Amino acid sequence: MLAAVTRSPGEMVLEDVSDPGPARAGNVIVRPEAVGICGSDFHLFSGDVGALSGSRHFYPRIQGHEVSAIVADPGDAATVNEYDRVAIWPLLPCGSCYPCRAGRPNVCPRFRLVGVHLDGGLQQRLEVPASTVFGVGDLDPDCTAFVEPASIAVHALARGGLTRPGPDSSGPTRSEPDHGGPDPSNLAAKKQVVVFGAGPIGLAVTLAAAAEGARVTTVDPVPARRDLAERLGAEHVTWASHATLKDEITHWTGGDGPPLIVETSGETTVLPQAVDLVSPAGRVVVVGMSSDAVPLRPGAFPEKEIDVIGSSCATAADFQAAIILVRANRASLAALFSHHFPLTRAAEAFEFAMNRPPDAIKVLVTVN
Numbered sequence: 001m002l003a004a005v006t007r008s009p010g011e012m013v014l015e016d017v018s019d020p021g022p023a024r025a026g027n028v029i030v031r032p033e034a035v036g037i038c039g040s041d042f043h044l045f046s047g048d049v050g051a052l053s054g055s056r057h058f059y060p061r062i063q064g065h066e067v068s069a070i071v072a073d074p075g076d077a078a079t080v081n082e083y084d085r086v087a088i089w090p091l092l093p094c095g096s097c098y099p100c101r102a103g104r105p106n107v108c109p110r111f112r113l114v115g116v117h118l119d120g121g122l123q124q125r126l127e128v129p130a131s132t133v134f135g136v137g138d139l140d141p142d143c144t145a146f147v148e149p150a151s152i153a154v155h156a157l158a159r160g161g162l163t164r165p166g167p168d169s170s171g172p173t174r175s176e177p178d179h180g181g182p183d184p185s186n187l188a189a190k191k192q193v194v195v196f197g198a199g200p201i202g203l204a205v206t207l208a209a210a211a212e213g214a215r216v217t218t219v220d221p222v223p224a225r226r227d228l229a230e231r232l233g234a235e236h237v238t239w240a241s242h243a244t245l246k247d248e249i250t251h252w253t254g255g256d257g258p259p260l261i262v263e264t265s266g267e268t269t270v271l272p273q274a275v276d277l278v279s280p281a282g283r284v285v286v287v288g289m290s291s292d293a294v295p296l297r298p299g300a301f302p303e304k305e306i307d308v309i310g311s312s313c314a315t316a317a318d319f320q321a322a323i324i325l326v327r328a329n330r331a332s333l334a335a336l337f338s339h340h341f342p343l344t345r346a347a348e349a350f351e352f353a354m355n356r357p358p359d360a361i362k363v364l365v366t367v368n
């Protein structure tokens with residue numbers, strides 16, 4: 001069977017690899033159909049594995065962690081049947097570390113990710129643990145591959161206190177006494193949210209927040225991406241210098257600034273901007289990855305008593321919520337799937353996506 005194998009940094013080759021055979025105990029065999037390419041894939045593809053963690057062995061690796069697939073052999077799994085379409089929750093936590101015990105497996109320091117530490121979707125058959133496989137009903141393959149990035153958005157909004165965290169999710173309000181953090185009973189209705197970045201994650205955050213009834217402003221320099229944000233429910237879209245943006249957002253919120261800002265752009269300059277913009281008692285959730293340093297004014301934290309927190313990956317409950325979100329919005333999400341390449345041209349798809357042409361939103365590799 002065919003697989004696109006990342007042999008070493010920058011070198012992805014199409015190879016004939018051995019078929020996994022029947023599912024082993026606890027595992028499921030699936031036939032991938034569509035695999036989304038994401039910014040985090042570029043780190044492994046280009047050899048920037050420091051961003052991924054530690055001294056683990058990454059090559060050769062079959063990449064692909066945003067996977068739509070059809071179940072070929074359900075093995076002993078009780079949750080799926082042959083021919084079911086599934087999305088893959090790519091996270092395999094250790095189960096015993098502090099974050100795992102605290103119900104936050106998405107930041108387990110020893111987690112393994114399908115498509116990063118284990119082989120992923122860029123192959124004709126894939127064996128994965130049954131715990132990673134979630135049925136999506138009649139959802140189409142592109143939307144199914146988008147469940148994984150949508151789960152990042154769902155998790156970010158749970159972290160932001162906009163939505164209630166799921167039963168095994170990680171909202172900071174779940175087990176802590178309320179010291180002035182967002183009230184878990186405070187619904188998202190009409191809450192004003194500013195989203196920085198309108199790439200796939202920023203667009204998914206825009207959609208998820210709007211779907212909860214929040215009023216969203218999305219900030220991005222690319223007009224086509226701002227248009228998509230509007231189509232997905234943003235009340236307002238913009239791009240401006242910080243001073244102009246501050247005036248605009250302050251006016252939009254009636255003077256106090258937004259109670260929630262979600263940074264998805266990975267631009268280093270956004271965090272100090274967000275700390276400046278956010279309302280007193282508000283919250284900034286950082287999803288975008290950047291390894292550069294940036295000066296922040298610590299006084300802003302006690303003056304406004306703001307929360308500035310991170311959000312990473314997603315829990316199983318977030319993933320389930322993302323399936324519901326994507327299923328309910330499949331028609332408007334179709335506009336995001338801008339480019340498709342067959343598995344035989346997977347390397348070209350990566351090179352294309354890494355060049356970030358402005359008309360490329362979500363680039364997918366079709367398999368089988």
Ligand SMILES: [Zn+2]
Nearest residue numbers: 038039040066
């Ligand atoms: Zn991703």
Ligand SMILES: [Zn+2]
Nearest residue numbers: 094097100108
């Ligand atoms: Zn762990």
